[in-house]
Amino acid sequence: MEDAISLKEQLLQKIHSRNITVGVVGQGYVGLPLAVNFALADIPVIGFEKDAKKVEWINGGRSYIADVSENELQSAIGEGRLCATEDFARIGECDAVIICVPTPLDEFRKPDLKYVEDACTTVGRYMKKGVFVCLESTTFPTTTEDYVAPTLEKVSGYKKEEDFWVAFSPERVDPGNQKFTIRNTVKIIGALSPDGMEIGMDLYAYAVETLHPVSSPRVAEMAKILENTYRLVNISLVNELALLANRMDINLWEAIDAAKTKPYGFQAFYPGPGIGGHCIPLDPFYLEYIATRFNFDLTMIHTAGQINTLMPHRMMIRINFALNRIGKALKGTRILFLGVAYKPDISDDRESPALKIIDEVVRKGAIVSYCDPYIPFIKTEAGHTFDSVPFDESTIAAADCVVITTRHSRFNYELILANARQIVDLQNVYKVPHERVVKL
Amino acid sequence: MEDAISLKEQLLQKIHSRNITVGVVGQGYVGLPLAVNFALADIPVIGFEKDAKKVEWINGGRSYIADVSENELQSAIGEGRLCATEDFARIGECDAVIICVPTPLDEFRKPDLKYVEDACTTVGRYMKKGVFVCLESTTFPTTTEDYVAPTLEKVSGYKKEEDFWVAFSPERVDPGNQKFTIRNTVKIIGALSPDGMEIGMDLYAYAVETLHPVSSPRVAEMAKILENTYRLVNISLVNELALLANRMDINLWEAIDAAKTKPYGFQAFYPGPGIGGHCIPLDPFYLEYIATRFNFDLTMIHTAGQINTLMPHRMMIRINFALNRIGKALKGTRILFLGVAYKPDISDDRESPALKIIDEVVRKGAIVSYCDPYIPFIKTEAGHTFDSVPFDESTIAAADCVVITTRHSRFNYELILANARQIVDLQNVYKVPHERVVKL
Numbered sequence: 001m002e003d004a005i006s007l008k009e010q011l012l013q014k015i016h017s018r019n020i021t022v023g024v025v026g027q028g029y030v031g032l033p034l035a036v037n038f039a040l041a042d043i044p045v046i047g048f049e050k051d052a053k054k055v056e057w058i059n060g061g062r063s064y065i066a067d068v069s070e071n072e073l074q075s076a077i078g079e080g081r082l083c084a085t086e087d088f089a090r091i092g093e094c095d096a097v098i099i100c101v102p103t104p105l106d107e108f109r110k111p112d113l114k115y116v117e118d119a120c121t122t123v124g125r126y127m128k129k130g131v132f133v134c135l136e137s138t139t140f141p142t143t144t145e146d147y148v149a150p151t152l153e154k155v156s157g158y159k160k161e162e163d164f165w166v167a168f169s170p171e172r173v174d175p176g177n178q179k180f181t182i183r184n185t186v187k188i189i190g191a192l193s194p195d196g197m198e199i200g201m202d203l204y205a206y207a208v209e210t211l212h213p214v215s216s217p218r219v220a221e222m223a224k225i226l227e228n229t230y231r232l233v234n235i236s237l238v239n240e241l242a243l244l245a246n247r248m249d250i251n252l253w254e255a256i257d258a259a260k261t262k263p264y265g266f267q268a269f270y271p272g273p274g275i276g277g278h279c280i281p282l283d284p285f286y287l288e289y290i291a292t293r294f295n296f297d298l299t300m301i302h303t304a305g306q307i308n309t310l311m312p313h314r315m316m317i318r319i320n321f322a323l324n325r326i327g328k329a330l331k332g333t334r335i336l337f338l339g340v341a342y343k344p345d346i347s348d349d350r351e352s353p354a355l356k357i358i359d360e361v362v363r364k365g366a367i368v369s370y371c372d373p374y375i376p377f378i379k380t381e382a383g384h385t386f387d388s389v390p391f392d393e394s395t396i397a398a399a400d401c402v403v404i405t406t407r408h409s410r411f412n413y414e415l416i417l418a419n420a421r422q423i424v425d426l427q428n429v430y431k432v433p434h435e436r437v438v439k440l
Numbered sequence: 441m442e443d444a445i446s447l448k449e450q451l452l453q454k455i456h457s458r459n460i461t462v463g464v465v466g467q468g469y470v471g472l473p474l475a476v477n478f479a480l481a482d483i484p485v486i487g488f489e490k491d492a493k494k495v496e497w498i499n500g501g502r503s504y505i506a507d508v509s510e511n512e513l514q515s516a517i518g519e520g521r522l523c524a525t526e527d528f529a530r531i532g533e534c535d536a537v538i539i540c541v542p543t544p545l546d547e548f549r550k551p552d553l554k555y556v557e558d559a560c561t562t563v564g565r566y567m568k569k570g571v572f573v574c575l576e577s578t579t580f581p582t583t584t585e586d587y588v589a590p591t592l593e594k595v596s597g598y599k600k601e602e603d604f605w606v607a608f609s610p611e612r613v614d615p616g617n618q619k620f621t622i623r624n625t626v627k628i629i630g631a632l633s634p635d636g637m638e639i640g641m642d643l644y645a646y647a648v649e650t651l652h653p654v655s656s657p658r659v660a661e662m663a664k665i666l667e668n669t670y671r672l673v674n675i676s677l678v679n680e681l682a683l684l685a686n687r688m689d690i691n692l693w694e695a696i697d698a699a700k701t702k703p704y705g706f707q708a709f710y711p712g713p714g715i716g717g718h719c720i721p722l723d724p725f726y727l728e729y730i731a732t733r734f735n736f737d738l739t740m741i742h743t744a745g746q747i748n749t750l751m752p753h754r755m756m757i758r759i760n761f762a763l764n765r766i767g768k769a770l771k772g773t774r775i776l777f778l779g780v781a782y783k784p785d786i787s788d789d790r791e792s793p794a795l796k797i798i799d800e801v802v803r804k805g806a807i808v809s810y811c812d813p814y815i816p817f818i819k820t821e822a823g824h825t826f827d828s829v830p831f832d833e834s835t836i837a838a839a840d841c842v843v844i845t846t847r848h849s850r851f852n853y854e855l856i857l858a859n860a861r862q863i864v865d866l867q868n869v870y871k872v873p874h875e876r877v878v879k880l
Binding site for chain 2: 172185186210212219241245250258267
């Protein structure tokens with residue numbers, strides 16, 4: 001124990017004197033902003049990244065993440081605080097290693113932990129004694145305790161919470177959010193031991209204004225999934241209700257705005273063509289997956305998932321119904337999609353429902369084009385590729401049907417209404433009923 | 441039309457000069473506070489009520505509703521503005537009639553509209569020409585348009601929106617809420633016609649600070665059910681997650697408190713033994729019911745309902761598990777329930793999960809007692825009756841197991857912990873694990 005205390009005190013002293021090197025494994029939309037935040041607080045950071053192009057961009061001061069400005073990045077690089085590398089052996093130089101790798105679902109919608117596994121094996125291989133290791137990737141409760149820590153022990157030969165410390169601190173990056181950034185969003189952290197918690201709190205204090213400690217990594221893992229499960233469940237609820245409301249001739253958006261006037265106990269969620277992005281459509285299924293190992297079926301998540309999975313198909317039916325009004329089939333008909341990003345005014349099309357709807361209508365023989373000022377080209381799940389067309393009168397008038405999938409503020413919605421033959425409005429753009437507009 | 445305009449102008453003039461009589465049908469937890477609010481604004485009100493005892497109490501200045509103080513009631517009565525009556529023929533004296541009757545579920549959990557039907561038939565029979573009729577009872581969308589208005593037309597022989605006007609304005613009473621009362625809670629209103637909306641807005645302005653008009657009664661009906669569906673779904677979600685979290689050795693309350701530190705996009709709901717009260721366990725099933733008539737299955741509400749229905753049974757199993765730790769069965773064992781109200785610090789046990797859990801353990805042969813400082817006696821669904829026992833050391837020590845079902849602030853939780861043999865803590869009273877405490 002003498003040794004461990006001394007290692008801990010050594011690390012704390014290094015942290016307090018800013019005499020540490022932080023390694024951030026994965027330089028994506030989580031890892032890069034985090035690395036920049038540490039660097040801007042005068043902490044030397046090495047960004048580990050397998051993609052040579054990203055390494056080149058970072059070291060050249062060029063940002064590929066919308067939420068990281070080139071100014072910030074260049075300032076971090078310029079002071080020599082941040083550098084990126086493909087050489088994972090340099091993990092041996094780091095006093096703290098933060099893992100920010102993707103945790104996707106595989107094609108059967110099961111958790112795919114291969115990036116976490118790779119990262120843990122690599123960190124375990126190169127890490128030095130006395131290092132603090134923290135996972136930020138969203139994953140099911142027990143991952144840090146039952147997988148990360150044992151793997152690091154096994155590969156490194158060191159003993160957890162004596163020779164090194166392990167924690168989980170979920171990322172809360174919300175792409176495009178101007179108000180809440182890494183720095184001013186409260187950060188949850190759960191460590192395996194009180195020592196690890198002390199180290200983690202002092203370290204993260206350089207990058208984050210407020211930390212919220214919890215009693216264990218699994219509580220932190222659960223908290224993160226809970227946040228996104230809450231969103232999945234509530235969006236799925238209003239999406240299902242919107243389909244009913246349409247049949248009942250009720251504008252659900254109007255009912256939601258009315259419900260929102262209740263001064264307590266209600267939070268508004270609005271319908272849409274489905275759920276996109278890197279978090280909400282994925283995270284809850286990590287929890288559903290681990291639940292089965294505890295002989296437990298999470299019926300709410302399962303039901304919400306079913307609704308979300310079916311939304312693109314249902315939206316295809318809605319388009320079909322709009323075409324029916326002008327006596328047309330999907331086959332051979334020109335459909336223009338406006339917006340393929342998964343939310344307004346961002347350039348991210350991961351898991352975007354628009355892409356799934358496009359696959360659905362292409363499968364029925366429709367002739368598809370799309371326009372998105374933020375996304376110049378797309379490739380759908382089924383492998384179809386498109387380039388964005390210009391937004392103008394003639395493009396809109398040339399389509400048999402225009403589908404508003406993402407409500408970008410750059411679109412001129414009056415122009416669309418004036419020129420489109422039929423509109424499928426999946427975002428409640430047009431609040432007043434109109435004969436050429438079909439709503440979700 | 442001349443006639444209709446003149447009727448409308450007559451009614452508006454009466455409203456503006458406070459020269460109207462408002463009838464409120466049903467003097468329960470919605471109708472009585474509403475009647476008092478109008479009376480305190482110098483509007484003459486007749487409270488119609490079938491229960492002779494309630495009529496006697498009101499006219500005697502005695503309140504039987506916790507949220508109506510005797511001071512307020514006596515002031516309303518004293519000025520001669522409010523009187524109650526069993527004589528429904530006096531509806532003929534009223535210029536506006538507001539229907540505030542219960543909309544329960546029957547024993548097969550289907551909407552039971554008999555009180556609304558009775559009220560509409562009675563109002564139709566006695567109402568005069570030129571009256572404004574508004575329903576406040578929570579019910580499925582289409583009720584006002586497809587049932588209330590036609591029934592009033594048929595029984596009265598008058599023509600809707602010419603001879604009388606119809607609207608829906610959902611009650612938003614939250615029993616025990618000190619901050620938000622009828623007066624300062626925004627009130628949604630949807631009328632059948634613009635004339636009806638004008639009348640309704642001007643009338644309700646006497647009792648409510650802010651009104652939120654919507655385009656139709658069905659939107660207002662949907663908005664109200666949406667509010668409570670949101671709550672049912674989110675409480676059911678955390679209840680299901682709590683059962684999993686227990687198996688995973690995670691305190692879900694801690695995870696919820698951590699998730700709550702996210703500064704956007706999250707609203708905290710906490711687990712409990714089930715959902716009680718007059719709204720949340722009932723309203724969503726009105727929507728599920730009407731959905732079937734539109735060939736639509738509301739899977740989210742259905743799933744949430746299943747979780748809630750099973751909670752008392754699952755809590756019985758939790759009690760059984762606590763007893764198992766001291767080598768006891770449910771049969772012949774003394775179980776003390778603390779709190780039978782459906783939420784803390786109120787005297788309302790409608791749909792309270794505590795009563796259902798009591799029935800479950802009685803069925804297994806347990807010897808039950810309960811203590812609730814707000815509720816002196818209870819009768820369960822199965823017909824068992826109990827009187828509340830005193831809250832003291834000896835009562836707690838005498839039980840084999842104490843179950844904390846409602847977290848009343850009057851209970852001394854340290855005293856409970858010091859004296860109870862086993863505690864089943866369904867409200868996360870004891871945050872630190874304790875060998876004698878089993879959590880939800």
